[in-house]
Amino acid sequence: MDLNLDAPHSMGTTIIGVTYDGGVVLGADSRTSTGMYVANRASDKITQLTDNVYLCRSGSAADSQIVSDYVRYFLQQHTIQLGQPATVKVAANLIRLLSYNNKNMLQTGLIVGGWDKYEGGKIYGVPLGGTILEQPFAIGGSGSSYLYGFFDQAWREGMSKDEAEKLVVKAVSLAIARDGASGGVVRTVIINSEGVTRNFYPGDTLPLWHEELEPQNSLLDTLSLNSPEPMST
Amino acid sequence: MNSIDATIAEKGLMSSEMGSERTLYPYVTGTSVIGIKYKDGILMAADMGGSYGSTLRYKSVERLKPIGKHSLIGASGEISDFQEILRYLDELILYDNMWDDGNSLGPKEVHNYLTRVMYNRRNKFNPLWNSLVLGGVKNGQKYLGTVSMIGVHFEDNHIATGFGNHLARPILRKEWHENLSFEDGVKLLEKCMRVLLYRDRSAVNKLQIAKITEEGVTISQPYSLKTFWGFSAFQNPTKGAEGSW
Numbered sequence: 001m002d003l004n005l006d007a008p009h010s011m012g013t014t015i016i017g018v019t020y021d022g023g024v025v026l027g028a029d030s031r032t033s034t035g036m037y038v039a040n041r042a043s044d045k046i047t048q049l050t051d052n053v054y055l056c057r058s059g060s061a062a063d064s065q066i067v068s069d070y071v072r073y074f075l076q077q078h079t080i081q082l083g084q085p086a087t088v089k090v091a092a093n094l095i096r097l098l099s100y101n102n103k104n105m106l107q108t109g110l111i112v113g114g115w116d117k118y119e120g121g122k123i124y125g126v127p128l129g130g131t132i133l134e135q136p137f138a139i140g141g142s143g144s145s146y147l148y149g150f151f152d153q154a155w156r157e158g159m160s161k162d163e164a165e166k167l168v169v170k171a172v173s174l175a176i177a178r179d180g181a182s183g184g185v186v187r188t189v190i191i192n193s194e195g196v197t198r199n200f201y202p203g204d205t206l207p208l209w210h211e212e213l214e215p216q217n218s219l220l221d222t223l224s225l226n227s228p229e230p231m232s233t
Numbered sequence: 234m235n236s237i238d239a240t241i242a243e244k245g246l247m248s249s250e251m252g253s254e255r256t257l258y259p260y261v262t263g264t265s266v267i268g269i270k271y272k273d274g275i276l277m278a279a280d281m282g283g284s285y286g287s288t289l290r291y292k293s294v295e296r297l298k299p300i301g302k303h304s305l306i307g308a309s310g311e312i313s314d315f316q317e318i319l320r321y322l323d324e325l326i327l328y329d330n331m332w333d334d335g336n337s338l339g340p341k342e343v344h345n346y347l348t349r350v351m352y353n354r355r356n357k358f359n360p361l362w363n364s365l366v367l368g369g370v371k372n373g374q375k376y377l378g379t380v381s382m383i384g385v386h387f388e389d390n391h392i393a394t395g396f397g398n399h400l401a402r403p404i405l406r407k408e409w410h411e412n413l414s415f416e417d418g419v420k421l422l423e424k425c426m427r428v429l430l431y432r433d434r435s436a437v438n439k440l441q442i443a444k445i446t447e448e449g450v451t452i453s454q455p456y457s458l459k460t461f462w463g464f465s466a467f468q469n470p471t472k473g474a475e476g477s478w
Contacts, residue, residue, distance in 0.1 A: 096313075100316075103260075127285065128285075129260030129261055130313040131260070132313075133312075135291075135293075
């Protein structure tokens, strides 16, 4: 078995950003892997850039962390000089500049999401290469491969906050079910005019999908219930 | 950006100095662009797809953009590089306008500028990974040209990039003629786009057609083409040769 513990930390990941009527919902899984080993099973891939703008990180953990650190620094300066909160577009463009100008060295796909008073809730995708695309919703990371079809069918314009969050949680949960590089808990961040809300959905709160079984404490619990049949098939 | 700590900015985080600087491969790409001269100016067509390898990842990418008063640009290849080219052109047009001298850059000049940019990047082994189509009308003169990622550039009555080189050019060679009407021009472009939709794996059925005339630029709303699958041979193609395709 290939347990290369020196492999670079990569967040296989599933990341999602969705706009709704009034703001945005960002979602992510929590698995960081080093080769086949899960280095961190409860990572937080949704990073704060400013009070009103957050970033979903995927790909190389190191690359995405350093990019987010620099952009946070630049945005702090920008906010002081501007005299008011930075807009989501400015944050996204800073992310783009670093991603584009260092495209040969970076391997990170990012989703910028936030709320500002000019444009309301906005989501910007910045995939590998540094393209910037404003989208009503964005998906990224290795787990997103399993969600293209799901979103093609389930996405609607003008959802409510609760509908949007339920959609994000369902989607991340589906991706975790099929992508080995995604796992752990589902974290969401909701950003709107009122502020920011962080939510946490551990595995036992998520629905079960195909071929998944209800978790139990021990075999012994079921054994004692069905007394005459200790082992079946 | 001028108040950002100068040392950090110079050390290359916001510029492209650090490390090996050769673009190795594109990530998010657009496919063919087709352009033709017609009676009143230029018509250009491109679909709205942004592919990520074999995945048709983005389906609303605008690959046709107006430049200044007299030009229209269409791009295939890496979208991030196209976005950077649009920024260069924005600056070019801004400086042109700032002269405030009644003159404005025409399509020929913009094409020449792009050629220099693309060729100089190619010489540094760090190309902008695009094939560009530049069309426009100025003072009644129609202009249609192309520049590739290695700086190859030329003008013609009809231009195609990517798969369009192979699939659209034969159609255009046969059916293009001087003084096409707008309707015939659009039909010709749609014929080419439909073939590309059938035969180019990275084509997406959502396209825009842009028109530029002396009056200005119009880019259509996105729309989709109907496709035909009613050939009888399509019903049972392997009858009599089971296992074949």
